[in-house]
Amino acid sequence: MREKSVTYKQLSAASGVKISTFKAWRHHNSITPRSIQAALSAVDLRALPVPFLETLPSPLAEKLREIGDKHGIEPPISQLVMLAADAPKMRAGQC
Incomplete structure (x- = not known):
């Protein structure tokens, strides 16, 4: 808040x-x-159910770890942020 x-x-x-x-x-x-x-x-936010990092395909899990490390975000927060913001880009290979 x-x-x-x-x-x-x-x-x-x-x-x-x-x-x-x-x-x-x-x-x-x-x-x-x-x-x-x-x-x-x-407050212009949303909650999304996300799988545990360990259950994601390895390339996606690694990309999420890299992005989380880059921004100093620990899983599972990095999962939520990235799946909410960049999932379409990841599927298209643009991230």
Whole structure:
């Protein structure tokens, strides 16, 4: 929220998720997929299910490791970032 300069009130209004729900998430309450998707959408982000790095084809896994290393990102975050942003480029061999 700090990175996107969004308050609880703004996030709640944009996502339809109650402020108390956001605050409860900080204390290990369950997060539903619908709530997390709504919250992420409110700050122009999205969640994508991704396979574990170890289950990907070796060339793709290696490329993700290289990109993660280049940007100082550890898996599985590098998986999420790259699969969300560059999957079409990877499939086309442009990355």
